Amino acid sequence: SQQGEEDPQALSIQEGENATMNCSYKTSINNLQWYRQNSGRGLVHLILIRSNEREKHSGRLRVTLDTSKKSSSLLITASRAADTASYFCATVASGGSYIPTFGRGTSLIVHP
Amino acid sequence: DAGITQSPRHKVTETGTPVTLRCHQTENHRYMYWYRQDPGHGLRLIHYSYGVKDTDKGEVSDGYSVSRSKTEDFLLTLESATSSQTSVYFCAISPSLHEQFFGPGTRLTVL
Numbered sequence: 001s002q003q004g005e006e007d008p009q010a011l012s013i014q015e016g017e018n019a020t021m022n023c024s025y026k027t028s029i030n031n032l033q034w035y036r037q038n039s040g041r042g043l044v045h046l047i048l049i050r051s052n053e054r055e056k057h058s059g060r061l062r063v064t065l066d067t068s069k070k071s072s073s074l075l076i077t078a079s080r081a082a083d084t085a086s087y088f089c090a091t092v093a094s095g096g097s098y099i100p101t102f103g104r105g106t107s108l109i110v111h112p
Numbered sequence: 113d114a115g116i117t118q119s120p121r122h123k124v125t126e127t128g129t130p131v132t133l134r135c136h137q138t139e140n141h142r143y144m145y146w147y148r149q150d151p152g153h154g155l156r157l158i159h160y161s162y163g164v165k166d167t168d169k170g171e172v173s174d175g176y177s178v179s180r181s182k183t184e185d186f187l188l189t190l191e192s193a194t195s196s197q198t199s200v201y202f203c204a205i206s207p208s209l210h211e212q213f214f215g216p217g218t219r220l221t222v223l
Binding site for chain 2: 031040043045048092099100103105
């Protein structure tokens, strides 16, 4: 069963706009990770945020974590056509096996 | 995908036949994983390994077995393939139980 659930399932925007994806989860976590998957390829790790962190940045990516609401968001600023991909959140439960559990993903399309 | 390869990349097989998928890494990472990815289900863990000869079951392990006799190789075997095992299979490696690095995937079709 998935620990994290992404929202929305699909997102379509124009190049230059910002894209925001959300992830909700059910149990306490050690960390939460975001991955990107281009069509026909394997997943690529984007960013990891620990349970004691509230915000992290990496280039045009901004991730926030609200442990009280058990949710995270991924913001991609000034999106590009090359950002078209599926984005997955993966949660690592605290006190568990430390293996990430993946959600079903958000499909992002950025129109040029 | 650097440092991790999967073979074969595509396979079509008949129901009831055995199938072995291979994951090979050159990173010397301790942890290796097998996932399957299906529409509507996302990525689900089949088996994982935390060292040579040390493996454990994941969420969807029924019908699958694994072996890891060397650090660099992690084999996934379908003893008797069924149509429900048609899927895309991904291998992943990890040095530290945190971020994972994924292979390019194997598309398996069971007729």
